[in-house]
Amino acid sequence: MPSDSSYLESVLHHDIPLTREMGLKVVDWQQDQLRLHMPLQANINHKSTMFGGSLYCGAVLAGWGWLHLQLRRNGIEDGHIVIQEGQISYPLPVTRDATVVCGPPEEKVWQRFLATYKRHGRARLTLDTWVLNEGSEERAVAFTGQYVLHR
Template sequence: MRHPGVPFPRLPLPEANRAGQGEDMEAFQHWLNEAIPLVGHLGLKRMYWQHESLIWELALGPNLNDKGTGFGGSLAAQTTLIGWCWATLWLRAHQREQDVVVAKAGQRFLAPVNGNYRLECRPRDEDGPQQLDARLKSSGKGRLALVQQLFVGDSLCLEAEGDYAVLPATSTP
């Protein structure tokens, strides 16, 4: 059981590899469900990498609104969270134990979400991860802009963007 003000223990870092490819995604998802209790209620069925995109497959049922479509607040939380996961997994793949926080996020709802759906998250700029890596090496902190898109089948229903800050590493006594 989680308690306010008490950080959840980190997962051991995976072996060094490219953008999350060495991560056991099932273990990460299990850890995520415990570390952030809300995750267990969002209908997240599966997460995986496809090239530079993190993909989530989600069930609509836990995210319904009063109209029988996707609840905007739930969908907004999911877009923010998948971005946090992208940045966290990228750091882990680069053997960095640093905290990620969302600095800014926004969404644009394009169509009702009326079935199970998938969220895709990727860097806004192709060289964003390389720029982040350079900033982390020079100052120990940095920012990364990520975009998220929600699809029901082939229909784009939501576009979002988030700016994620990587905080300086804390020293351990």
């Protein structure tokens, strides 16, 4: 059976072909944190930094992927995840390959989300994602997205 990381990468590359062109890779899924990799060269702009649209896409996909894997872990595979709203800021340029990270919400928020979905067949969850220049822990991009899960 493939690892969660290879499973998610396969889903992303099959269902969202753009992810292949972006060179997006799933690095790991550990301790409720998802890490993606995006190469600069496949996403470069005219200023030799990473294109803002690629960064937005990577941030959205990290949240989508985190939710997809967490739902799978909880035995929920009957829903469709969509991004409803997103807010992004770009405090630093991304000048190297990027690491995109999505971590978990508070446990009580997650439990309320699951209960709402089970009861109503629809629920919303806000997830935070950030982008790092490879080799740095300083956040170059910060994203907050509201995801909707519906049957």
